[in-house]
Amino acid sequence: MSEAPIDPLGAGGDSESAPAPRGMSRRALFGLVAAGVGTGAVVGGFAGAASRIASSAGQDAAGAYAFFGEHQAGITTPAQDRLHFAAFDLTDRATREDLIQLLTEWTAAAARLTQGLDVSEAGAVNGPELLPPDDTGEAVGLPASGLTITIGFGPSLFRTADGVDRFGLADKQPAELVELPLFAFDLLEEASSGGDLCIQACANDPQVAVHAIRNLSRIAFGTARIRWTQLGFGRTSSTSTAQATPRNLFGFKDGTANIKAEESEALRDFVWVGDDEPQSWLRGGSYLVTRTILMTIENWDRVSLAEQNDIVGRDKGEGAPLSGGGEFTEPDFALRTTSGDPAIPASSHVRLAHRTHSGTRMLRRGYNFVDGSNDLGQLRAGLFFMSYQRSPQQFIDVQSALATDAMNEYIRHVGSALFAIPRGARDGSFVGAELFD
Amino acid sequence: MKSTTALLAAVAGGVALLSGCVPNAGIDTAATVIAVDSSDDACTVETDSVASGTVTFRVSNSGERVTEFYLLGEDELSIVSEVENIAPGASRDLTVLAQPGSYFTVCKPGMIGSGIGQSSFTVTGDAIAVSEDRERAISDAVANYTAYVKTQAAELVPNVQGFVDAYVAGDDDEARRLFPLVRINYERIEPTASQFGDLDPAIDYRKPGAEAEGLEFTGFHRIEMDLWLDAAVANYPDETIIPLDAAGRQQIGQKLVDDVTALYDAVHADDFELSVSDITNGAIGLLDEVAAPDGKLPGEENEFAHTDLYDFYANVEGAEVAFTAVRQIALDSGDDGEALVAELDEEFAAMKALLSTYGDYEGGFVSYDTVSQDERNELGAQLNALSEPLAQLTHAVLGVDPAE
Numbered sequence: 001m002s003e004a005p006i007d008p009l010g011a012g013g014d015s016e017s018a019p020a021p022r023g024m025s026r027r028a029l030f031g032l033v034a035a036g037v038g039t040g041a042v043v044g045g046f047a048g049a050a051s052r053i054a055s056s057a058g059q060d061a062a063g064a065y066a067f068f069g070e071h072q073a074g075i076t077t078p079a080q081d082r083l084h085f086a087a088f089d090l091t092d093r094a095t096r097e098d099l100i101q102l103l104t105e106w107t108a109a110a111a112r113l114t115q116g117l118d119v120s121e122a123g124a125v126n127g128p129e130l131l132p133p134d135d136t137g138e139a140v141g142l143p144a145s146g147l148t149i150t151i152g153f154g155p156s157l158f159r160t161a162d163g164v165d166r167f168g169l170a171d172k173q174p175a176e177l178v179e180l181p182l183f184a185f186d187l188l189e190e191a192s193s194g195g196d197l198c199i200q201a202c203a204n205d206p207q208v209a210v211h212a213i214r215n216l217s218r219i220a221f222g223t224a225r226i227r228w229t230q231l232g233f234g235r236t237s238s239t240s241t242a243q244a245t246p247r248n249l250f251g252f253k254d255g256t257a258n259i260k261a262e263e264s265e266a267l268r269d270f271v272w273v274g275d276d277e278p279q280s281w282l283r284g285g286s287y288l289v290t291r292t293i294l295m296t297i298e299n300w301d302r303v304s305l306a307e308q309n310d311i312v313g314r315d316k317g318e319g320a321p322l323s324g325g326g327e328f329t330e331p332d333f334a335l336r337t338t339s340g341d342p343a344i345p346a347s348s349h350v351r352l353a354h355r356t357h358s359g360t361r362m363l364r365r366g367y368n369f370v371d372g373s374n375d376l377g378q379l380r381a382g383l384f385f386m387s388y389q390r391s392p393q394q395f396i397d398v399q400s401a402l403a404t405d406a407m408n409e410y411i412r413h414v415g416s417a418l419f420a421i422p423r424g425a426r427d428g429s430f431v432g433a434e435l436f437d
Numbered sequence: 438m439k440s441t442t443a444l445l446a447a448v449a450g451g452v453a454l455l456s457g458c459v460p461n462a463g464i465d466t467a468a469t470v471i472a473v474d475s476s477d478d479a480c481t482v483e484t485d486s487v488a489s490g491t492v493t494f495r496v497s498n499s500g501e502r503v504t505e506f507y508l509l510g511e512d513e514l515s516i517v518s519e520v521e522n523i524a525p526g527a528s529r530d531l532t533v534l535a536q537p538g539s540y541f542t543v544c545k546p547g548m549i550g551s552g553i554g555q556s557s558f559t560v561t562g563d564a565i566a567v568s569e570d571r572e573r574a575i576s577d578a579v580a581n582y583t584a585y586v587k588t589q590a591a592e593l594v595p596n597v598q599g600f601v602d603a604y605v606a607g608d609d610d611e612a613r614r615l616f617p618l619v620r621i622n623y624e625r626i627e628p629t630a631s632q633f634g635d636l637d638p639a640i641d642y643r644k645p646g647a648e649a650e651g652l653e654f655t656g657f658h659r660i661e662m663d664l665w666l667d668a669a670v671a672n673y674p675d676e677t678i679i680p681l682d683a684a685g686r687q688q689i690g691q692k693l694v695d696d697v698t699a700l701y702d703a704v705h706a707d708d709f710e711l712s713v714s715d716i717t718n719g720a721i722g723l724l725d726e727v728a729a730p731d732g733k734l735p736g737e738e739n740e741f742a743h744t745d746l747y748d749f750y751a752n753v754e755g756a757e758v759a760f761t762a763v764r765q766i767a768l769d770s771g772d773d774g775e776a777l778v779a780e781l782d783e784e785f786a787a788m789k790a791l792l793s794t795y796g797d798y799e800g801g802f803v804s805y806d807t808v809s810q811d812e813r814n815e816l817g818a819q820l821n822a823l824s825e826p827l828a829q830l831t832h833a834v835l836g837v838d839p840a841e
Contacts, residue, residue: 091818093787130836132828222784222822225814 063204064144067111069424071272071284072431074148075363075388076261078240080202083232083367083384084209085290086217087195087417088224090157096167098223100436105219106151106199107430110212116144119215136218139211147203149212151431152288152419155179157196172435174279176392177420180289184403185413192228192292192415200288200386202365206233228415230292230384232367239365245319245327249295249368249381250410252312253319256327257354259363270361273390281434284423289362289395291385292415298378300410311406313348321350333357347406358401360394362387382411392418468493468532473542475504475523480544480554487535489562494531494542498523502547506531507588508558509541514625514754515761516584521548535560549591549701574766575713575834582716582762583709586626590701593622597697601690604660607683613664617744618798620657623697624751625758627726628719629711633703639696643731643740644673655692658739663689665741672740713763717831720759723752724824734817736805746802749816750792756827757785763834770837777826777833784823791819 059065065073090099109119118124124137158173159165182188201212210231217226236248237255241262248254259266268274273282300308309315313322313331321331323343333351335343344351355361365388370381387395402408425431468491472483477500496506507519508531517540520531543555596619604612623630623641631637638647640656647654654662662669662678663686669678681689703709731737733745733752760781767774796802808816 091822092815093819128832128836130832218825221818221825225818225821 059146063146064115065146065148067107067114067149067425068427071286072148072150072421072424073114074150074200074202075271075286075365075421076239076267077146077148077202078243078261079235079237079365080146080148080204080209081235082203082206082209083235084201084206084213084229085232085384085386086199086201086213086229087154087227088197088199088217088220089227090166090196090224091222094166094223096169096436099167100430102220102223103151103432104430106149106216107425109216109219110149110151110431111427113139113212113215114144114147114149116142116147119219136211136214138214139208142205142208142211145203145205145208147201147208147212149216150200150202150288150421152198152200152421153177153432153435154195154197154417154419156194169435172279172281174277174282174420176287177418180392180416180418181396183399183413185408185411186416187412187414188416189414192230194417195227195419197224198288198290198417198419206231230290230367230369230415231371232369232384234368236366236368236383237364239363248366248383249297249370250300250308250312252308252314252316253327254366254383255364256314256319257361259361266361267363269390270394271363271388271390281422281432281437282420286388286390286421287392287395288419288421289385289387289389289392290415290417290419291413293383293385294380294412294414295382296378296410296412297381303410310345310348311410313344313350322348345406347404349402349405349407352401352405353398358398360389360397362389362394362398388421470495473497473506473544474499475506475544475546476500477502477546478553480506480542480552480556482542482556482558485556486559486561489535489537489560489565492533492535492560494520494533495528496520496523496531496544497528498525498546500546501525505545505548505552507541507543507545507552507584508533509543509555510761511539511541512754512757512761513541513555514585515758516581516588518581519584519588521584534565536564537562545588545591550595551592571766571769574769575763578762578766579711579713579716582759583704583711585758585762586629586711587704589622589626590697590704593619593697594694594701596622598694601660601694604664605683605686605690607686609664612660613742616657616661616664616742617739617747617802620744620748621751621798623657624726624748625723625755627752627755628722629704629715630700631722633700636696636700636703640693640700643737646731655689656696657693658741659689660693661739661742668741668743713834714831716759716762717834720756720830721824721828723756723759724820724827727752728817728820728824733805734813734820736808736813739805743804743806744802745805746792746795746808747798750789750798750802753785753788753792753823757789760785760827760830763830767830767833770833774833774837777829780826781823781830784819784826788819788823791816 065077067073113119118135118140120134122128122134124133124135124140127133155173155177157167158169158177179194199213199216201209201216203209203212213229235246237258238245239258239261241260245253245256259270261267271286273285273287275283277283303311305316309322314320315322319327320329321344323329323332323335331344331350331354333342333344333354333356337343342351351357365386367384367386368381369384370379373379389395422432422434425433469487470493471487473494473496474481475496475498482494494506494508496504498504502525504523505519505521506523508517509515510517518531518533520529523529537560540558540560541555542558543552545552596615600612600615600619603615627637627641630640638650638652641658642650642652642654642656643658644654644662663681666678666680725732727733727749733739733749736743736745738745738748764778768778792802795808
């Protein structure tokens, strides 16, 4: 292994005791990883993928999005239909070098997977007969399917709950990257909250999204382990004006007023971390909030149509605000009915969540989920809420504004996590490389 | 690291040129000869230290029973080399290419049990260049691992007899103490036992497994259920689980003794043969036993006694011995092989170190029902970290031609 992964610690780090990354990964072992990342070298089949990436700004004809770029893909990318999300914890043994190696390998693998390629050149079927295949194989023959892989860092990566700086990153922790406060109606479960690292895999084919998480988790064995995961079978947001607004499991159009990729000013003002951020590594990145929201859908389904409309503040059929017009008509919160009540009720979701009340906006990217059923035969169903914003305070403001939301009777927030999403990686580097400068 | 490397070299070197069961043709005639006297109650080795090089142990049997002599690795489990079937009054030679390192010598009169007179043995000096004859190295690795399986089976039989004796005598405290300990030999070689169709089900099936296949529920776990009856009643509240009477204990106890004796006979039969892929795939099989939904990691193996960590440790030990047997072959396969061996050395050490935080055989492991889900996840994460590279061992041993 003369091509040992670089030591970004350099002379400034603990060079005396800095050990080699623990163990050799499967791909590193067989010479398939871009061992020279950081020195600009790219090896093996990865080079082919890289050249394709370089030539395509958006989605290419095969349905592939570039992995490298100014921002990570999977944020303003038109929301794909399916999601597999995974939060990871670093193992107790993992070192700073292991973390760097993991991010390097994840980057190399993601650059291939997003182009519809196997995870390595040997892949699912071209490796030696006596070796377990590098790639698990279930995506062989499937196109890229719009796969994006978005990697983020949780607060506990920088400091554990006990304040321990495990990876020498404490001084790189953004001031706002701290655990979210508890909100009214939160019933949080450890099992779907928090995490040192996260990967959001979105694709238009669920098998492609699952394949990505499965193979990236496998690469992490020994360094990071899955803390929790979430499948999403249908998008509940549009992130482009070219997309129709989908419906959530309450049966309503969701995300009508979402920030769209075409709104460059709104993206700058509300989504991308600006140059005023003291932690330079996060500039051009974003914050991701995830909330696992259970819906008591059996109860909801017994609510009259009129009351459903009042709870949401929009009409179920068109998605138009109850103040009138079409789906994209701005709500008129001042309008009153002939009886003198607000046309859009004071406790309606749309009124409380709207910028005029909450004071801010976010880019939402949620997915519907149904994770089986409980012992009572009730579906464990709901919304896996994801929002991207330049500051977690935006989410906090909106969520606080929803304290009196009539919808709260029908939902429970059981999972919560916050991640910093670094900007996109340069071809030849890896996601989050600036953290280790 | 020093010890493993030394042991390693010894295994490969000794294996490559040893001639435990064949005449020592081709061996350097300038071998150092060390006299060994195997009596019924002692195993006297002329010296406990020798310089590296070709060494012949000349083993004389002054006892009443057929005996065996073993040179063990520093872990006291791996067999560096051995010589069997030394009749009373007879003498046989064991010639090895001894590499520097720490070893153990032990005799086994009666060819059963853990042996007697185990003593440390040191080889000093410089490492000796070893043969690069790969086929020879593989066949010797197989021979040594096969001997290891036989040794474990030979220890298993008297250990199980002692456990059953206590159980049948109604000494339940002693039987409960012995239960996790006597399973160690079995758990180390479980994939081998699984080769013999009916034996593993009879010896080691869990209650749900036996019932699902319509088999009589016998073996270790039947006795476990009887010894931890309260736990059994709690686990199966819809069933009437009653304690076995003396006759029932006698019958189920004797059945276990008979079955492990049948296992002993099977692995000592003339036609018992293992291949090198049996060894490397068996190593993976052992770790799969840990991770399986009805295995140790979820705490289902010993669902009444909660002694899963003993089994877990023994499975890992068995996998490590298998790895050790072929370690030099993997090393000789090139840079990839060297990297794989280095990773496996590290992951085995980490796995055992993590398990050791929960206890050991002698002082006891904590009851698995006190191990939290977070702790189990950490054990599982380390098991994954070990299993992934271990799955590459077959390729490193058989799939790479170092000449290329």
